[in-house]
Amino acid sequence: MIRVELRKQLRRLRTYIGLGICFGLPVIITIALKVGGPPHERGGGGAEEGFFRLATKSGVNMPIAALSVMSMFLLPIVVMLFFGESVAGEANWGTLRYMLVRPVKRGKLLRAKILVASLLAIVGTALVIAGGLAAGVAAFGWHSVITPSFAVFTPGAALVQLMIGAGYVVWNFSGAAALAFWLSTMTDSPVGTVAGSMGLVIVSQILDGITAVPAGFRNWLPTHFWDAWHGLFVVPSQRTDMIRGVLHQLPYAIGFLALAWWWFKRKDVLS
């Protein structure tokens, strides 16, 4: 079942467009920086802006900057697409009913779809880093990394931190992705699932950005700890928020997946 699902996804143009964006955007940003020169050396802005200011100092800065900027919006869209489309897409084509008239348990089908969507999410995130690193090193060379907090990392050490950060980024999508998956079991409109889950992400980010909203509430928003991995690039490394972020996603991921399971097992397949 997993192989069947994987083969379906790997033959889809949509998969390659999504993954192509993940790889291509960091390359385009790098070319823009190379052609246009480094951004103004001015203070302020978020961590991602800081990474971009320093992007031309070393090619290894580019994947950090790219992941930083893409992990908040574009990468989640691609990931939500993989999860949200998985069941709803089959329902939309009408093939879901033919999958389910085989002697296959519904839970097994869901498991295969979650695993393949997770794999594509990991590959997408890896491609952001690969694109940024390949283009960055080609454009700006293999030098030590200077972070916005003026910490200095050897390229190898920076990459190790980046790998950990990338793993964290992927895990952080789990809550919203689980929501997308739940929605996917409820509808035959893939666009609706992406819109629904990205709606949660956007509303959460907006509320999180309003300081007047009580911190006790903002701390429970699903995107609150999404950028906590930036703490890996300060000295000494700040991982407390990352650990909280990892635990923070658990109730969302477990809750929405349990709902998906519960819903799909009881669902009347009418599409």
Added chain:
Amino acid sequence: MPPPIEIQGLSKRFGKDVLAVDRLDLTVEEGQIFGLLGPNGAGKTTTLRMLVGLVHPNAGQARLFGARVKPGVKTLRRVGVLVEDPAFVPYLSGMKNLELFWRAGGKRMNEADLDGALEVADLGEAINRKVKTYSHGMKQRLGIAQALLGKPDLLILDEPTTGLDPQQMREMRELVRSIALRGATVLLSSHLLGEVEQVCSHAAIVNKGHVVATGTVDELIGRATTIYIEVDDVARARSVLTKVPGVRAVTDEGTGLAIDLEGIDRKEIVARLVRGGVGVETVMSRHRLEDAFLSMLGENE
């Protein structure tokens, strides 16, 4: 040996207002080509969906080869299904769709009757084209081929000729008959009377979610209340028939007479005509199954 299909008291309600299937009972025995006949909205498709585990019944149960149906039940291995329209992954070829459909059931390709399925699909080189380029007829044939991949003991077809042109409809009917000749039991739902009459050995007439009548097609036709006769003396025949109790109306129709009956057998009509000195050349149900169908639906209103 349990029958291929056994349905007892099956009911399905959608929301508060729509009772799609209402305590439906049905048994399909081995080797039958069984027609599920009813107007659109009678509950045929919902019944078939419950039969293969796609829809959960609110009450009652369905059994396939003795095993109670629930999602993913193992006996589905013995069943080939075409529910409503055939559906495929549009960006894959017909061949790849067949392959992935089969593998999704956890089986290896060498366990499938691929050659037989390809013969049924009869798509030639088009089998390697993307399905999104197929016509409806091609998809329909591919859908039947897909249902036949596992050499099923039971084939369930929901409105298999919908959207086909007359030539394709005829080919589909011949295909269903040939599948049955191979030993498979076939359950075919249709709202087309002629289709059921031509293809099926047995049928159930379904209306408002429950079975109105069931039996062999001949038995169902026998319950028709209008017959058509051709005789050697129309005027004398009309005169005889108007005196027979149970004859509601006698009307000229072409070279013969159409007779509306109520509580009298067609054999009795023939006997009365012969005794009255009328030579009877032809006796047939005027609209055959259609007549039975409409008559039974009328009684069910």
